[in-house]
Amino acid sequence: MKIKLQNIHELSEENNSFEKFASKKRKLSGKQNLNKLVSSDESENMFTSSDLEALRARGDINGLISIIKTGKEASVYLGKNEEGYLAVKIYTDLRVRSFRKDSLYRQGRFEGNMRTRKAIEQGSEFGLDAHQILWVNEEFRQMKFLYDKGIPVPKPIANSGLVILMQLIGNEGNAAERLSDLDLEKQEAEEAFEQSLTILKNLIAAGRVHGDFSSYNILWHEEKAILIDFPQVTEIRSNPHAKELLRRDIASVFKSFKKYKPDADEEKIFKNLLHIAHRNGHDFV
DSSP states (O other): OOOOOOOGGGTTOTTOOOOOOOOTTSOOOSSOOHHHHBOSOTTSOSBSSHHHHHHHHTTSOOEEEEEEEOOSSEEEEEEEETTEEEEEEEEOOGGGSOOTTTHHHHTTOOOOSHHHHHHHHHTOHHHHHHHHHHHHHHHHHHHHHHHHTTOSOOOEEEEETTEEEEEOOEETTEEOEEGGGOOOOHHHHHHHHHHHHHHHHHHHHTTEEOSSOSGGGEEEETTEEEEOOOTTOEETTTOTTHHHHHHHHHHHHHHHTGGGOOSOOHHHHHHHHHHHHHHTTOOOO
């Protein structure tokens, strides 16, 4: 049975209850290839993953096509539904991956009642279930918030368990590349750098710090920067480490564009972003 946290607007309610979704049938493997996710028996469910199957039953997805990107914490697949292509992000079970120092990002977040918070800190079976579901739901919640604010991020479509469905950034089923994988011409690099700074400013104006802002998490599609990866996003007014994370994000941007020698002052940008936060009522704690 999965933890039922589909309604993201209920995440702030203290009385939220958690149900363990760990199943003996769940294979605790790391990276999953496509064949392991799709059932070979037509008489059974289309997906071997109960999370994917729940999304299929709701009509949010009806097929997986290929792997876009694999990683230790999550892998992204090319999927499809009745409306076209989509990106399918599937997290690796917390029991076979490591969230080192994730408490830095979790400061100020809702983590259930005292029993649940204690279980998360102790790393019990119940705590691991709650921990990872809250983490994945936080990514979906923050992506929806940023999308609604008009910040260039993929459109969130649906989520279930360890799976998030979102808009595919790309053309005709071909995913856009990350800035880190491109060798841009000087003028294009300058434009990408300016757009990245604009995204940072808009994040701060919305009261958020990305926490892992770099060219590895920015797609470049049709000369437009699109921000991705949101589970570590923190809210300025509730996380005491937000200013530290902002400094790190700015440093990461400059490091990402170092070879292009951007004409900007890192400290000046930091002070400007602090001013933007204050002007929008998001003072750092």
